[in-house]
Amino acid sequence: MPLSADDLQTIWLTLQLASVTTVTLLLLATPLAWWLANTASRWRAPVSAVVALPLVLPPTVLGFYLLVVLSPQGPLGQLTHTLGLGSLAFTFGGLLLGSIIYSLPFAVQPLQNAFEAIGKRPMEVAATLRATPLDAFFTVALPLAKPGFVTAAVMTFAHTLGEFGVVLMIGGNIPGSTRVVSTQIYGHVEAQEYAQAHWLAGCMLVFSFCVLVGLARLNRAPDRSAA
Amino acid sequence: MSATHNLLRLTLARPTGGLEVDLSLPSQGITVVLGPSGSGKTTLLRCVAGLERSHSATVRVAGILWQDDATGVFLAPWQRPVGYVFQEASLFPHLDVRGNLDYARKRAKVAKAAPAHDDVVHLLGIEGLLQRSARTLSGGERQRVAIARALATQPELLLLDEPLAALDPARRQDILPWLERLRDELRIPMLYVTHAADEVARLADTLVVLEQGQVRACGPVAEVLSRIHSPVVLGDDAGVLLPGTLDQRDAQWRLIRVAFAGGHLWLRDIGLPLGHTARLRVLARDVSIATEVPQHTSIQNILPCTVAAIAPDTHASQVLVQLACGESTLLSRITARSAHALGLVPGATVWAQVKSVALVE
Numbered sequence: 001m002p003l004s005a006d007d008l009q010t011i012w013l014t015l016q017l018a019s020v021t022t023v024t025l026l027l028l029a030t031p032l033a034w035w036l037a038n039t040a041s042r043w044r045a046p047v048s049a050v051v052a053l054p055l056v057l058p059p060t061v062l063g064f065y066l067l068v069v070l071s072p073q074g075p076l077g078q079l080t081h082t083l084g085l086g087s088l089a090f091t092f093g094g095l096l097l098g099s100i101i102y103s104l105p106f107a108v109q110p111l112q113n114a115f116e117a118i119g120k121r122p123m124e125v126a127a128t129l130r131a132t133p134l135d136a137f138f139t140v141a142l143p144l145a146k147p148g149f150v151t152a153a154v155m156t157f158a159h160t161l162g163e164f165g166v167v168l169m170i171g172g173n174i175p176g177s178t179r180v181v182s183t184q185i186y187g188h189v190e191a192q193e194y195a196q197a198h199w200l201a202g203c204m205l206v207f208s209f210c211v212l213v214g215l216a217r218l219n220r221a222p223d224r225s226a227a
Numbered sequence: 228m229s230a231t232h233n234l235l236r237l238t239l240a241r242p243t244g245g246l247e248v249d250l251s252l253p254s255q256g257i258t259v260v261l262g263p264s265g266s267g268k269t270t271l272l273r274c275v276a277g278l279e280r281s282h283s284a285t286v287r288v289a290g291i292l293w294q295d296d297a298t299g300v301f302l303a304p305w306q307r308p309v310g311y312v313f314q315e316a317s318l319f320p321h322l323d324v325r326g327n328l329d330y331a332r333k334r335a336k337v338a339k340a341a342p343a344h345d346d347v348v349h350l351l352g353i354e355g356l357l358q359r360s361a362r363t364l365s366g367g368e369r370q371r372v373a374i375a376r377a378l379a380t381q382p383e384l385l386l387l388d389e390p391l392a393a394l395d396p397a398r399r400q401d402i403l404p405w406l407e408r409l410r411d412e413l414r415i416p417m418l419y420v421t422h423a424a425d426e427v428a429r430l431a432d433t434l435v436v437l438e439q440g441q442v443r444a445c446g447p448v449a450e451v452l453s454r455i456h457s458p459v460v461l462g463d464d465a466g467v468l469l470p471g472t473l474d475q476r477d478a479q480w481r482l483i484r485v486a487f488a489g490g491h492l493w494l495r496d497i498g499l500p501l502g503h504t505a506r507l508r509v510l511a512r513d514v515s516i517a518t519e520v521p522q523h524t525s526i527q528n529i530l531p532c533t534v535a536a537i538a539p540d541t542h543a544s545q546v547l548v549q550l551a552c553g554e555s556t557l558l559s560r561i562t563a564r565s566a567h568a569l570g571l572v573p574g575a576t577v578w579a580q581v582k583s584v585a586l587v588e
Contacts, residue, residue, distance in 0.1 A: 121317060124278050127304035128311035129380055130334035136305075139330070143321040
């Protein structure tokens with residue numbers, strides 16, 4: 001068995017983290033993307049910028065601020081302590097929070113693009129067919145934005161698998177709790193366990209490649225058949 | 228204001244100029260809103276549907292207030308019993324034709340004896356398309372489905388925004404008969420926006436002429452078309468509509484005679500039965516004027532008339548002459564020089580030579 005029990009545990013944890021991050025992010029990003037796609041508010045540009053920040057900031061910056069916020073003296077840390085949850089820093093929960101923030105643009109931007117591509121007309125048509133805005137959102141906007149959701153889900157999932165800096169800053173690389181594949185590979189390399197590193201890295205490479213190929217296929221298919 | 232009239236009173240500031248409309252429209256038949264692009268026709272429809280919010284408006288349809296900004300009444304678009312047919316195909320691409328129709332049908336508030344689902348499908352001849360994807364339909368088919376879908380909501384008022392504008396001429400001719408059928412078989416009033424004169428001639432019962440956001444004329448279509456003081460909108464297509472009845476056939480020369488209030492006109496026999504009622508369209512550019520009985524002329528249709536009025540036309544070289552022909556009115560477009568040379572003045576007795584007549588239904 002080329003992968004040790006430790007390695008398997010980190011893979012399992014990584015998949016858990018990526019799945020929960022993806023589901024949570026899609027729920028959060030959908031209303032946010034819808035708002036960004038449709039609002040004429042002056043807050044649009046600043047909110048857009050905040051959403052895109054994780055794309056340009058070094059993960060260490062993000063991780064550092066998260067640590068500050070989550071620490072027992074930080075605002076979120078105080079809140080979680082009051083709620084009896086203890087500090088989120090160096091826990092799976094903290095890692096999840098970091099992942100969600102770090103992958104936010106990967107969920108919001110494809111959804112926003114998809115909603116913008118739909119335009120206002122289908123929603124107007126739905127309104128003249130007696131659909132309330134919420135009804136129209138679920139029966140018209142969501143089905144039409146399906147390719148955007150597929151892209152958002154896959155990108156979020158894949159991006160979460162690959163994060164490293166934030167994980168290290170906020171998770172602390174604790175086995176079974178916050179040690180994920182990317183940090184495990186780092187650990188193997190540090191310990192000069194190159195064979196182990198090879199196996200894990202290879203798995204990541206193949207998996208990521210397959211995900212991207214699958215995504216390209218999924219998003220091409222409906223367009224081609226329509227033409 | 229009675230329930231037999233629908234009231235549209237709108238004012239709206241737009242970057243391209245304001246819209247100011249105060250109309251009381253009959254609650255039956257087709258009201259065509261005619262105007263050049265940018266005149267505010269589409270904005271008017273969008274305001275009636277509630278898709279666009281005008282600044283101060285009163286909209287009352289079938290006796291129900293949809294909007295009255297003075298008292299704070301505003302029904303959202305999905306609360307207004309309208310059917311809306313957009314200019315371009317607006318079918319939901321993720322649903323097939325049946326899915327599109329069902330989308331409307333499921334949300335219709337079924338309260339009165341309106342056309343049933345199957346009737347709508349039958350009325351627009353789309354039985355064979357129900358399983359098709361919206362993407363595979365031709366432009367004409369798509370608009371027919373879009374009209375059927377709008378009707379499936381059982382509207383009190385059907386709004387049509389240049390439904391034929393995106394179609395090529397042949398397809399337009401395919402759809403016009405379906406629209407005539409709707410007018411004749413349904414009791415739903417329609418507000419129909421267009422800039423095409425042939426659609427006015429074929430479909431309109433009431434005509435509203437809109438220019439730069441202002442109503443230039445409003446009334447029964449034949450009456451509005453026979454006015455000479457707002458010819459700008461129709462330009463080359465200025466001309467009158469005469470309701471008439473086919474009353475005589477000349478089998479030898481393949482001609483048919485149509486009697487109208489004020490005389491009769493001969494035109495090509497296209498096989499319609501005697502007694503058939505029809506609309507005749509006589510364009511102003513096809514009517515010339517003589518002050519004596521024309522002889523040795525190829526023109527078959529010569530009508531004695533009285534000059535009612537003379538007005539400047541779109542170009543300074545031309546005038547429009549309004550002619551009283553019995554109870555009917557004709558328009559003639561001639562050069563100002565001819566009018567001067569013939570000494571045309573209101574009250575003068577003349578002969579109108581009609582070079583061409585079109586039967587529009």
